[in-house]
Amino acid sequence: MLAISKRLIQVGALAAGVVGASAAFAQAPAPADTTPTRVTLPKDYATAFQRYEIVDREDRKIARFLFVNKEALANVKPGEAFPDGTVIVMENHTVAMEAGGAPIKGANGKFIPTGRVISVEVMEKRKGWGETNLFPPEKDNGDWEYAAFKADGTPNPIKLDACYSCHLPQNKDGLDFTFSGAKLREAAKR
Numbered sequence: 001m002l003a004i005s006k007r008l009i010q011v012g013a014l015a016a017g018v019v020g021a022s023a024a025f026a027q028a029p030a031p032a033d034t035t036p037t038r039v040t041l042p043k044d045y046a047t048a049f050q051r052y053e054i055v056d057r058e059d060r061k062i063a064r065f066l067f068v069n070k071e072a073l074a075n076v077k078p079g080e081a082f083p084d085g086t087v088i089v090m091e092n093h094t095v096a097m098e099a100g101g102a103p104i105k106g107a108n109g110k111f112i113p114t115g116r117v118i119s120v121e122v123m124e125k126r127k128g129w130g131e132t133n134l135f136p137p138e139k140d141n142g143d144w145e146y147a148a149f150k151a152d153g154t155p156n157p158i159k160l161d162a163c164y165s166c167h168l169p170q171n172k173d174g175l176d177f178t179f180s181g182a183k184l185r186e187a188a189k190r
Ligand code: HEC
Pocket: 055, 057, 064, 066, 088, 089, 090, 121, 122, 123, 146, 147, 148, 160, 162, 163, 164, 166, 167, 177, 178, 179, 180, 181
């Protein structure tokens, strides 16, 4: 029953979306390979958010800095999904490389970020977003929505389906669609 009513809401939202889209189209046609998102990049995340993890990606030769808003961190509760209003920002950094192209590791065994950001990715959850986004149930990430940004912080208008598909199986073990949820919970205890 719940699934059916949600489906109806989605259909309603779709109809509303079509009207909205044609109005928007009159001003600036959105590229067909762009996914709409309500997620914006918080301007002050680098100073106002808590950095809770740095992930080295050997395969991509980058380091990813993970930040969460402090209001959400303060309200993380064991056994519950992350709070409404959680915003997670992931900054992708280039790292120092040897001449051969292999990343150099510091004394701590970690990559050495150069300070240059290549791109930024954000996920944010807001009550009701799950009911009004237009993704089919098989890509439904609850109330989370995703967005991609360029190095300068301007929106990167790409298709976001892959974000939803790849994060979907993380809806388990209290991770609430995140990969780094365990680290986030650790940070909340500090
Ligand atoms: C192929 C799988 C995959 C896709 C596609 C993907 N992600 Fe992720 N995402 C990950 C993994 C894995 C991590 C954990 C960091 C790491 O290991 O690189 C992550 C971490 C994140 C985080 C930090 C919070 C967390 O989940 O740990 C954010 C924010 C994020 N991704 C946003 C996005 C956005 C936005 C997109 C689409 C533009 C996207 N992701 C697409 C796999 C994916």
